Amino acid sequence: MNKLTRRSAIKMSLKAAAAISAPLFLPSSVLGLRGRVGPNSRITIGLIGHGKIMKGHRSYHLGRDTVEVVALCDVDRRKLDMALTEVKDMTGKTCPTYEYYEELCARSDIDAVVVGTPDHWHAQIAIEAMKNGKDVYVEKPMTLTIEEGKVMRETLHRYGNVLQVGSQQRSNRSFRKAAELVLNGYIGKVRTVSARLGEFPAPTQYPEEPIPAGFNYDRWLGPAPWEPYNLERVKGDYGGGWRSFWDYGSRKNGDWGAHHYDIIQWALGRDESGPVEFVPKGYEDTENQYFVYDDGVKVIRGYGREGAMIHFVGDEGEVMVSRGDQFETKSPSLKNVVLKSSDVRLYESSDHRADWLNAIRTRKQPICNVNIGHRSATICQLSGISERLGRPIRWDPVSEQIVGDSNAAKWMSRPRRAPYGLLG
Amino acid sequence: MKFPLKKQILIAAFAMLSSATLASEYRSELLALTEQFESSDPEVQYTARRGLEVLVAKATAPGVDRGISKINGDLLYCLRRNDVSREAKKYLLRQLALAGTSKVVSQLSRMMFGDDPLLAENARKALESIEGSRASAALRRAFARSDTAARKDLIRSLGKRSDAASIALLGKNLKNADTGIAVAAAHALGRIGGNRAQALLSAQYGNSRDAAVTQAIERTLLASGLGDSSALMELYENGSDVAVRRAALSRLLAQGGAGVLEALRSGLADADSAMRTIAIRAALSSSDAAFRDLVVERSTEMKNADLAVALSALQSIEQARAERMAIRAFDRGDETLMGLALDALANCGSSLSVDLLVSAYGKEHKVLRIKAASAIGRLKSSKMDERLTAMLRSDSNDEVITALELLAHRNIPHAKSMLLGLVAGEDEELVKAALKTLPAIASEADLDRLLEIAKDKQGEPRRWIVAILKKLAPLLGSETLQSQVEQL
Secondary structure (H helix, E strand, O other): OOHHHHHHHHHHHHHHHOOOOOOOOOOOOOOOOOOOOOOOOOEEEEEEOOOHHHHHHHHHHHOOOOEEEEEEEOOEHHHHHHHHHHHHHHHOOOOOEEOOHHHHHHOOOOOEEEEOOOHHHHHHHHHHHHHOOOEEEEOOOOOOOHHHHHHHHHHHHHHOOOEEEOOHHHHOHHHHHHHHHHHOOOOOOEEEEEEEOOOOOOOOOOOOOOOOOOEOHHHHHOOOOOOOOOHHHHOEEOOEEHHHOOOOOOHHHHHOHHHHHHHHHHHOOOOOOOOOEEEOOOHHHOOOOEEEOOOOOEEEEEOOOOOOOEEEEEOOEEEEEEOOOEEEEEOHHHHHOOOOOOOOOOOOOOOHHHHHHHHHHHOOOOOOOHHHHHHHHHHHHHHHHHHHHOOOEEEEOOOOEEEOOHHHHHHHOOOOOOOOOOOO | OOOOHHHHHHHHHHHHHHHHHHHOOOHHHHHHHHHHOOOOOHHHHHHHHHHHHHHHHHHOOOOOOOHHHHHHHHHHHHHHOOOOOHHHHHHHHHHHHHHOOHHHHHHHHHHHOOOOHHHHHHHHHHHHHOOOHHHHHHHHHHHHHOOHHHHHHHHHHHHHOOOHHHHHHHHHHOOOOOHHHHHHHHHHHHHHOOHHHHHHHHHHHOOOOOHHHHHHHHHHHHHOOOOOHHHHHHHHHHOOOHHHHHHHHHHHHHHOOOOHHHHHHHHHOOOOHHHHHHHHHHHHOOOOHHHHHHHHHHOOOOOHHHHHHHHOOHHHOOHHHHHHHHHHHHHOOOHHHHHHHHHHHHHHOOHHHHHHHHHHHOOOOHHHHHHHHHHHHHOOOHHHHHHHHHHHOOOOHHHHHHHHHHOOOOOOOOHHHHHHHHHHOOOHHHHHHHHHHHHHHOOHHHHHHHHHHHHOOOHHHHHHHHHHHHHHHHHHOOHHHHHHHHOO
């Protein structure tokens, strides 16, 4: 059998093996752009994980002429049906639905996927999508463990995908301006930064309840340890639910830390690096959890509801920034600084999802790419590890290793429940 | 030197006693926690889990004298007890995944074949994480005794451990009749990496008739750092799916060497736009000038889609050439390309681009205006400052107003004094335009000047100035200024 015949045979075999439904649209392949999208073609998208956060993605993509939502995936039949109803209402069309993301990712007519599952599934689904040649938008934090982040980074570099992490504050003008002022030294040497994350209720165990019909709970758990089903464990709730459990996320360090630590990294020019020490609350009377960079900049986690979401304090000024374009400075004039052409300008994006779609077309990495997402998520995870162990963690951001604590180093990955191994 | 029997017995007894003492430090606390797992109160159960986690963390902290050894011994003790519940044992095993040493390998090996599948899996996961050859050997030994499903899990565990001693076992299972096992073996070999693993994968790649296994081998060859150019070329030309082909081409171009230029030419001409994308980006970021030149030469004939890719990857090519490419792209008139060209010119533009950028700002298209404004702000050329200064002095109000708008994007020397000069002037259209820009760039000193101007003004212009002062003074002004403004 010559090579060409073997390749064709393998291709046909793979197509037969994958569960592909007939699409009801023109895939980019028909437009002569097999496997990649030209500047003016529609991007075909699959949406995976239809909890609270996916609602915004669905509305956005369903409302765009340049995008076609062609597949939905969730392990909860009820959520899938609700999502499909929305697709039909907004577009007048239907599309295939899947319980297994592998089937969706195997479709050759899908250009990209959005991953909106709980954190513990982010990495594996994103990796599977990338290995199948898809571009990815994955919600923050990018990963649950540091090992996952490294594997995602390697996978992307190997397959050349475009990946955006959903840290959308980078696409907000106020956060960008705050970061540019700090980065360009307009507040002098930065001394401290405080980040307001809020708090979740403490995780606890709940009594077992019957698993609702149509909900594949085993699949929902995936690589996380088996625990008896209870609605409180799985529900999407910005005040708790799965977000409050260590098994599925890094609690507030992941939920809001992924946003604010990311901006802090950006403002301090640390996107290729990170802090060197993490100290948990309560350790030797430490009042608030904090981490420190090698130049002494201290980032303190605030708990209260008062004050700015992020507050940079420097020798020559302060910058306070929150969502809703709340942006203040000390002195007030700093707010109106127009950057000089010699100043460092940060990546400009005014729409996080549009930035991703543009990156798909141009193949340039978007504003919150895999390297940045991994570094920011690493801070979330190391903060969580130090909290769980109740002791400081020292970190080498160059080698990306925990220093001097071999048992803490084991927390860089987690045992994964069979058969949900991490495949890079 | 051989000791008398009595002395040997004494030494052995002392060792056992030491071991028992060594191992008993955490025992009572562990047992107390395990009892709490039997509570029907879920909060008590959770407290027990967290207590277990904290205790093990304490024992394994750096500097704790033989803490790891002690906690291993005590965890093992609790696991062996029949009066410790299944639920508690599950959590003890989870802690051994974090704290376990080779001391516990034998017990965990036995538990892998126990009657309880939940504890068996947790024992395997603990072994997966324990360092040292004993744990690897235990997993390998378990393979022969296991069924198909368990074999896949064991293979994953061996792969995760990057256990080089397992390569032979994994290589053999690449040919397993069960596709799942063969695929798992391929992935595990990929994780282990190295020449031996690659050789086994490459050998089987030519022989496998199972499409899923072939695809797994292709991907793991790439994952294992395959560097052989001819093997990569084979994957690029004949890989089973576009993702593999793309990855192979990307690797080939990145590592250079024999066959790269041929691969580059092939990639640039590929019918698949993804391949052309990889080739374009790889060439433009290459240290080899010939590769960069190849793409720049071809850019004049490129399709818009390919040119869009090129525009996003100009950072590595010589600035003047990048600028010319961006200007030519802009002139094609495609809105997407124009936007990308403006983005590129923000970084690579020179005095050559000044007119284009100012003209682009004047377009009706909102996105292009925004991009042009940003590029104008970033352009590293003093010609832009001269241009905008000239526009501020122009006889054409339209030009002046455009320049005023752009002051919010570009920091020009003396611009604010010119702006305030316009506020002080007689042309009401320009007074209004200048006041529109001022809030975005005003400082406290500017408000002092504005206050002076207001005192000399009458009618509508005075009213406008006062409104701006009343808005800005509380935000930017001193207390003195604020009280003066209140009196206006």
